[in-house]
Amino acid sequence: MSEYIQSFLEMMQAERGVAQNTVVAYNRDLVVFEKFLDTRKRTFRNADIRDIRSFTEWLVKKNFSICTQMRRLSAIREFYKFLYTENIRKDNPTDLLDSPKKRHSLPKYLSEDEVFALIEATEHFPDIKKQKMKVLMELLYASGMRVSELVSLPFTVANLKENTLLIRGKGNKDRMVPLTNVAKKALQNWLPWRELSLPKGRNSKWLFPQENESGHLSRFSFYNLIKELADIAGIDRDRVSPHVIRHSFASHLVDHDADLRSVQQMLGHKDISTTQIYTHIRAERLKKTVQKAHPLGNEKFFSDLLKK
Numbered sequence: 001m002s003e004y005i006q007s008f009l010e011m012m013q014a015e016r017g018v019a020q021n022t023v024v025a026y027n028r029d030l031v032v033f034e035k036f037l038d039t040r041k042r043t044f045r046n047a048d049i050r051d052i053r054s055f056t057e058w059l060v061k062k063n064f065s066i067c068t069q070m071r072r073l074s075a076i077r078e079f080y081k082f083l084y085t086e087n088i089r090k091d092n093p094t095d096l097l098d099s100p101k102k103r104h105s106l107p108k109y110l111s112e113d114e115v116f117a118l119i120e121a122t123e124h125f126p127d128i129k130k131q132k133m134k135v136l137m138e139l140l141y142a143s144g145m146r147v148s149e150l151v152s153l154p155f156t157v158a159n160l161k162e163n164t165l166l167i168r169g170k171g172n173k174d175r176m177v178p179l180t181n182v183a184k185k186a187l188q189n190w191l192p193w194r195e196l197s198l199p200k201g202r203n204s205k206w207l208f209p210q211e212n213e214s215g216h217l218s219r220f221s222f223y224n225l226i227k228e229l230a231d232i233a234g235i236d237r238d239r240v241s242p243h244v245i246r247h248s249f250a251s252h253l254v255d256h257d258a259d260l261r262s263v264q265q266m267l268g269h270k271d272i273s274t275t276q277i278y279t280h281i282r283a284e285r286l287k288k289t290v291q292k293a294h295p296l297g298n299e300k301f302f303s304d305l306l307k308k
Contacts, residue, residue: 002034002044004044004079004083004088005027005030005031005034005079007082007086008026008030008078008079008082008083009023009026009027011082012026012078025071025075026075026078026079029071029072029075029076030075030076030079032072033055033072033075033076036054036055036058037051037055040054044079044083045088045089047093048093049093049094049096049097051093052073052076052093052094052097053097055076056069056073059072073094073097076094076097077094077097080092080093080094081094108239108244108247109244109247109248109251109252110235110239110240110244110245110248112248112252114233114235114248115141115245115248115252117233117234117235118137118226118229118230118233118235118240118245119134119137119138119141120233121229121230121232121233122134122137122229124232127193128193128196128197131186131189131190131193132190132193132194132197132208133225133229134186134189134190135183135186135187135189135190136150136208136217136222136225137226137229137245138180138182138183138186138187139153139165139179139183139186139187140242140245140246140249141183141245141248141249142177142179142180142182142183142249143165143167143177143179143183143249143266144177144245144246144249144250144253144266144267145167145169145177145246145268146169146242146243146246146268147219147222147223147242147243147246148219149167149168149169150222150242151208151216151217151218151219151221151222152206152214152216153167153206153207153208154205154206154207155204155205155206155207156205157187157207158187158188158191158207160179160184160187160188163178163179163180163181163184164176164177164178164179165177165178165179167268169268170268170270173268175265175266175268177266178266190207194207194208194209197209199211204216219242222242223241223242226240226241226242226245227240246267247278250263250266250267250275250278251278253266253278254278254279260272260275260276260278260279263275263278
């Protein structure tokens with residue numbers, strides 16, 4: 001490691017208080033850049049914008065992901081800002097540097113039939129596990145809550161007077177989410193089985209108690225359980241996760257003409273721009289439908305038409 005990198009990392013820790021993982025990542029990215037400069041007979045002291053642009057082109061040629069490219073350029077920006085501030089360089093060559101645009105991929109989701117198949121697959125489990133998985137899936141798909149919110153639901157949510165569920169989300173902010181009758185029934189059916197799952201004489205404040213440090217079902221445990229469901233339902237387990245169910249919930253609501261503000265509120269999104277991605281899913285699905293079903297979406301049909 002060069003003395004410049006070491007000084008930079010010490011500054012980031014002492015003045016910025018960055019995490020150790022970030023320090024390790026910065027070090028790795030800057031060492032890669034230093035080796036690249038060395039192949040061009042250049043150093044941190046005399047490298048210019050052309051060298052940095054050549055480095056970005058090299059990253060593209062080596063098929064590094066957009067995220068990796070952005071992270072490495074971020075490290076280089078911070079590094080040269082430090083060199084300039086410390087008067088090690090009289091200029092900052094990254095001032096005119098453009099960042100690669102990150103492609104926003106559409107969220108993965110399942111069809112309605114696939115979600116129903118997952119819920120039906122819970123019937124293949126033995127009694128307690130069946131009731132537990134059924135209520136977990138019904139609550140998840142009915143509310144679109146995050147997996148961390150689901151597994152840590154308190155037992156008090158079982159006292160439902162209305163078909164609504166109070167969820168504590170990010171930043172300890174509460175939100176009310178309407179529940180389907182099916183989800184409410186699954187919740188009520190789970191309660192006696194929950195009591196049977198508790199060790200004798202033990203109480204728990206969690207809806208889904210588990211013998212571990214947190215006292216409730218862990219995200220990892222539920223992640224594995226939902227993979228089991230995928231296998232039973234005959235769905236590729238790589239396509240199924242708690243977050244995919246959350247995306248499916250939102251996508252299906254938009255498909256059935258739910259307004260974005262309501263979906264935003266149910267998902268607990270701070271900004272509606274985050275929720276708008278589901279309109280893109282709908283548009284993309286519509287485009288594929290037209291290409292598949294419309295006569296002019298078929299290239300062979302169109303070329304045959306021109307020959308007439």
